[in-house]
Amino acid sequence: MGMPLVEVRDVWKVYELGGARVLALRGVNLDVGEREFLAVVGPSGSGKSTLLHLIGGLDRPTRGSIRVGGVEVSSLRSDEELSRYRREYVGFVFQFFHLIPRLTALENVELPLVARGVDPRERRRRAMEALRIVGLEHRARHRPAELSGGEQQRVAIARAVVAEPRLLLADEPTGNLDSANARLIMGLFRRLIDELGVTVIMATHNLELLGYCDRAVRLVDGAVAGVYGRGELAKLAGG
Amino acid sequence: MRAADCAWYALRGLSERRGRAAGAAAGVAIAVVALSLALGLGAAFQRTFAEYLGRTLAANAVIVTNYAPGLTDGDLAILGSLPGVRACFGVSTAQALVATPGGHRTVTLIAVDAAHLPDLLGLSDLSGFVEEGSPLPRGLGAVVGSSVWQDQATGSKLYDVGNALAVSVDGRSLTLVVVGLARPFGFRTWISVDDSIFVDPEAFFTYVRGRRVYQAAVMVLEDPSRSREVVEAARALAPPRSSVFSPIAMVSQLGLFVSSLNAFLAFISVLSVGITALWIFDSTAISVVQRVREIGVLKAVGFTSRDVLLIFLAEAALISLIGGCAGLLLSLLAARLVHIPLFTIRIAPAITPQTLAASLAAPLLANVAAAAAPARAAARLDPVKALRYE
Ligand SMILES: Nc1ncnc2c1ncn2[C@@H]1O[C@H](COP(=O)(O)OP(=O)(O)O)[C@@H](O)[C@H]1O
Numbered sequence A: 001m002g003m004p005l006v007e008v009r010d011v012w013k014v015y016e017l018g019g020a021r022v023l024a025l026r027g028v029n030l031d032v033g034e035r036e037f038l039a040v041v042g043p044s045g046s047g048k049s050t051l052l053h054l055i056g057g058l059d060r061p062t063r064g065s066i067r068v069g070g071v072e073v074s075s076l077r078s079d080e081e082l083s084r085y086r087r088e089y090v091g092f093v094f095q096f097f098h099l100i101p102r103l104t105a106l107e108n109v110e111l112p113l114v115a116r117g118v119d120p121r122e123r124r125r126r127a128m129e130a131l132r133i134v135g136l137e138h139r140a141r142h143r144p145a146e147l148s149g150g151e152q153q154r155v156a157i158a159r160a161v162v163a164e165p166r167l168l169l170a171d172e173p174t175g176n177l178d179s180a181n182a183r184l185i186m187g188l189f190r191r192l193i194d195e196l197g198v199t200v201i202m203a204t205h206n207l208e209l210l211g212y213c214d215r216a217v218r219l220v221d222g223a224v225a226g227v228y229g230r231g232e233l234a235k236l237a238g239g
Numbered sequence B: 001m002r003a004a005d006c007a008w009y010a011l012r013g014l015s016e017r018r019g020r021a022a023g024a025a026a027g028v029a030i031a032v033v034a035l036s037l038a039l040g041l042g043a044a045f046q047r048t049f050a051e052y053l054g055r056t057l058a059a060n061a062v063i064v065t066n067y068a069p070g071l072t073d074g075d076l077a078i079l080g081s082l083p084g085v086r087a088c089f090g091v092s093t094a095q096a097l098v099a100t101p102g103g104h105r106t107v108t109l110i111a112v113d114a115a116h117l118p119d120l121l122g123l124s125d126l127s128g129f130v131e132e133g134s135p136l137p138r139g140l141g142a143v144v145g146s147s148v149w150q151d152q153a154t155g156s157k158l159y160d161v162g163n164a165l166a167v168s169v170d171g172r173s174l175t176l177v178v179v180g181l182a183r184p185f186g187f188r189t190w191i192s193v194d195d196s197i198f199v200d201p202e203a204f205f206t207y208v209r210g211r212r213v214y215q216a217a218v219m220v221l222e223d224p225s226r227s228r229e230v231v232e233a234a235r236a237l238a239p240p241r242s243s244v245f246s247p248i249a250m251v252s253q254l255g256l257f258v259s260s261l262n263a264f265l266a267f268i269s270v271l272s273v274g275i276t277a278l279w280i281f282d283s284t285a286i287s288v289v290q291r292v293r294e295i296g297v298l299k300a301v302g303f304t305s306r307d308v309l310l311i312f313l314a315e316a317a318l319i320s321l322i323g324g325c326a327g328l329l330l331s332l333l334a335a336r337l338v339h340i341p342l343f344t345i346r347i348a349p350a351i352t353p354q355t356l357a358a359s360l361a362a363p364l365l366a367n368v369a370a371a372a373a374p375a376r377a378a379a380r381l382d383p384v385k386a387l388r389y390e
């Protein structure tokens, strides 16, 4: 592994909940390389989503540093800077797809380009191309309600990659899908890594999918409890 | 985000709350109609009022009418001697029939002393009275109103200077000679010039009425502010069955009516602007709550807080524009249909670009201001909380 794309250094996240302090992350250290497919596993409440949100610039760590491609994400303060960072570096995929119901598949995929002010013809072309990559160009005019769960998630993935981010952050992307669709999505992530050169960080508690990944990090109570390379993933998947 | 995309996204957002958006747009339309009618009517009245006052007679006269038995020279002398009255002259009138291509029509014969004719017409001199011929009736020579000498449908001349004009008064016929063709006056004075034939008083008292009586006396005042006082004195001294009125008093009374109508319209428009703004506030607030996760997604894919703010403000502005355009069309329609008849003048709301701009801008500003608080709440949403929101 050369220069890592993502460097997480001693990151803490503390939530204050009416006097009670919740330690969502407790001194996490992590490097993720270019074109790597990293799984973040661990029980519910272990801090997987929190870690992804911090790396994606949706939230800021209480302490510690996060660098992505040379950008010190943890020092970005203004809404403007964080938005620009998200536009330039990150695509998100969520468990519940989060497509906008009144927009067509194509319009949903266009949204990140709308945020970037790309002109309408160019963004339609690029959105169609992204839909083609996920194999859904024939569904461009359909609304989310007219698509299956697996199709909706593929549209969401097209939306995440349409602006050519370097980092794809997927939070339980298969949590709402059957295992056939889950495997389809995993194959798709692999192809995006090979064809577009993205880096994928995926939070999941579905250990069966680890065979598609390069490496896994296990969080327990907000701290790294283990890192597993290619050889050890099968063992982890087994139990 | 480009402005056009903001508008596009806002429009799609409105489709999510179609019912509430349509209701709010209807409120805007009502506000715009009421506001533009109030502004238009006020402006039109003020203009007409000023024009009316500009005419010396209306502003400066008290008129006594007595159709039967009529006022005598003695009555005129009494009315003319009242304090505050500069001059008093009589106007004699009679209904007459004139032959027309389609049968007969009624006209009014008017006889007034040449010296007082300009006062009666509200002109400074008689040069503007006629289009052709002489402005002064003499002997059996008459000056003819435009709707008598001109065919109203085709505009072609029915009578020319020098033509004979047969009229019938109380069953007796009389042949006059046309000496002048009056130009069209429209509704510019308290008498209808266009439907009248002006005749020489001497001829009128010889051939039409046997006696020197007048159907109206015009009292020209020294000072318009004394009109109330003169009206009261004239009521006391005029013969029985007379009526006394002061055009300026009538105008100001109608002015009062128009301004209360205006106040009512303004009240309705303020009310509907207010209700609509509250509605927009409510509808936007509901929309923000319903779309929390959408807002989280927008931020995650790179929209700034400012973009989110602008999207929700644009939704409010679009509702205003849609309602405003509907209201604008209704206002233009209403301006054609609505008018207030004031003596012989019709006051119709004048929908000018200024009144339209003012009536469009008021609800627009109110609605954008009303949407500002919920829109700001949307913009400030923490994307992580928004995405976790169930
Ligand atoms: N906004 C918040 N306020 C308070 N506690 C939170 C908040 N978000 C997450 N947490 C807590 O942080 C911990 C980690 O949550 P999360 O990152 O969602 O875990 P995972 O994704 O692994 O299930 C949990 O204990 C959760 O209850």
Ligand SMILES: [Mg+2]
Pocket: A048, A049, A050, A171
């Ligand atoms: Mg989670």
